[in-house]
Amino acid sequence: MPTTLSEPPSPRATPLAEEDIKRRIDKCPKLASLGTINRALSELVRSEQSLNSQIAEVIRRDPSLSARLLRMVNSVYFGLSTRVNNIEEAVFFLGLRQIRELSMATPVLEELEELQQNTATTLPWKELWTHSIATAILTREILASTPLHIDDDTDYLIGLLHNVGKVVMAYAFPNELRTLIATPANGPDDHCRLERELIGWDHAQIGAHYIARHQLSEEIVFAVRYHTDPDRAPRHRLFAAAVQIADHVVRYAGISGGFEQIEPVVADSWLTLPGWNMLYGADGPESMLARASVANTLQRLPSMLQGLI
Structure with a gap:
């Protein structure tokens, strides 16, 4: 602790x-992500014409978001019988709402973690x-x-x-x-x-x-x-x-x-x-x-x- x-x-x-x-x-x-929260991704997930492949391509550009995506889809919550290692397949299983949640949380948490490293208290x-x-x-x-x-x-x-x-x-x-x-x-x-x-x-x-x-x-x-x-x-x-x-x-x-x-x-x-x-x-x-x-x-x-x- x-x-x-x-x-x-x-x-x-x-x-x-x-x-x-x-x-x-x-x-x-300041936290840059608060001003630009999931801008590129949000445009895709709100569009009815967006394809899973397009969303997956945006996610692939962000290693941290990709890791969280795969970790979530392979968690107990989804209970899949086989492990998912494909970003596009993970997007299919998660759905757009949870993709948005991931895309909002990831950059904010990363920047807050970086900010706390500059504080004097553990x-x-x-x-x-x-x-x-x-x-x-x-x-x-x-x-x-x-x-x-x-x-x-x-x-x-x-x-x-x-x-x-x-x-x-x-x-x-x-x-x-x-x-x-x-x-x-x-x-x-x-x-x-x-x-x-x-x-x-x-x-x-x-x-x-x-x-x-x-x-x-x-x-x-x-x-x-x-x-x-x-x-x-x-x-x-x-x-x-x-x-x-x-x-x-x-x-x-x-x-x-x-x-x-x-x-x-x-x-x-x-x-x-x-x-x-x-x-x-x-x-x-x-x-x-x-x-x-x-x-x-x-x-x-x-x-x-x-x-x-």
Whole structure:
């Protein structure tokens, strides 16, 4: 298990000034992939005229994406009797939706891994990536069960990027992060309170400020900003609500963010979250169907992740 480099420093009496927070975040290197997420591939997978051979040709140009593609199609989730080593054949088995998910996750994770190599703290990064991808998968499943019509990949991206603020914290606020890692919290809300007390902003606000620099859509920025408190979002509240639920359920599945000492999540506790009430209401038929959908995704999640991470 990765450990921090040294004992956490003593916390400051007061948090940082807002201008100092922004200055530190703005010095954090940009991620090129956030501005150009799967542009070439997305044009192909959204076209009804695209052939598997064309999609496979684009994937072959990216060794990391090719490796993840083959690893996923040969995972337990697909249960194929023979091993697939052909990219075009793998594209056929996966389908366009999961190709898009792979193409979005791969460049972001690679650049975040490169960014963390420049930080002063050794952290359980793989746990963070696993949590982020699991949250992305579940966020998409949750929003698919609502009347909200989404014709792009916003539903996946908001889950994938919801904890990007923690990566920025490792780069811009390493001493504060070491203190936070060493401080137990009762839950995500309590941990966010500790972040605000120590830094001035929590990881949600830090992440939203960071990705806003990449000119991502307002829906994504607001979902990241308010995923811990969706009823405070001035717009796009349902996106933030879905991420809040997904993050909570993924923690229940034992896939933590890896950076905090937080009490385990209790089964069905997500039913009391503001996000659940915003999306499904109380104990009506929509809530019952959503509970069944979440339970089904939880069963499939470990095998789905096996090929992605």
